Amino acid sequence: MATDDENWVRALAPSLDDFEAMAIEAYRGLPAEFRALCGDIRFLVADFPDDDVVKEMDLHSPFDILGLFEGRGIGEMAEPVTGEMPNRILIYRRPIIDYWAEHEERLGDIVRHVVIHEIGHHFGLSDDDMETIEANA
Numbered sequence: 001m002a003t004d005d006e007n008w009v010r011a012l013a014p015s016l017d018d019f020e021a022m023a024i025e026a027y028r029g030l031p032a033e034f035r036a037l038c039g040d041i042r043f044l045v046a047d048f049p050d051d052d053v054v055k056e057m058d059l060h061s062p063f064d065i066l067g068l069f070e071g072r073g074i075g076e077m078a079e080p081v082t083g084e085m086p087n088r089i090l091i092y093r094r095p096i097i098d099y100w101a102e103h104e105e106r107l108g109d110i111v112r113h114v115v116i117h118e119i120g121h122h123f124g125l126s127d128d129d130m131e132t133i134e135a136n137a
Contacts, residue, residue: 019045019093019111026112030119038119041071042088049092063095067114069121089118 014022023043027035048062059065071087091114100107120130 013097014093014107016045016047016093019091019096022108022111023089023091023115026108026115027119029112030116038122040086041119041122042086043091043115044088045091045093047092047094049090062092063098065092066096066099066110067091067118069118071122073122073124087122089115089122091115 020043023045027041027043049057049059049065049068053059053065053068054062057065068090069087070090071085091111096107096110096114100110103110117130
């Protein structure tokens with residue numbers, strides 16, 4: 001039987017597919033009623049955000065963002081738009097791994113937090129709104 005130390009010696013960094021599985025698991029762990037309100041959301045995992053995202057968001061580094069919601073928030077969906085792509089949540093593997101290395105949190109918990117945070121944007125919540133909610137939780 002392998003010890004924890006031996007497991008770490010043989011461990012590889014989680015892949016993009018591993019991150020996608022963690023994101024989907026986190027999403028499936030949410031209450032069914034909540035998931036139903038989310039509608040059609042797709043998950044996409046990339047190592048880093050595109051250069052356009054870094055520039056648009058005025059980030060100092062691609063490590064400054066862990067996830068991103070792209071699409072229209074639920075409050076903006078009263079009228080459908082022709083040819084619109086489904087909402088999606090992007091999860092950025094390398095910045096999350098970097099964050100994980102610097103904090104005392106489990107990787108799955110970090111991915112879950114990012115998924116829930118980005119779903120909050122789907123519901124029209126700002127970063128400040130979510131920080132207030134988390135501080136009061």
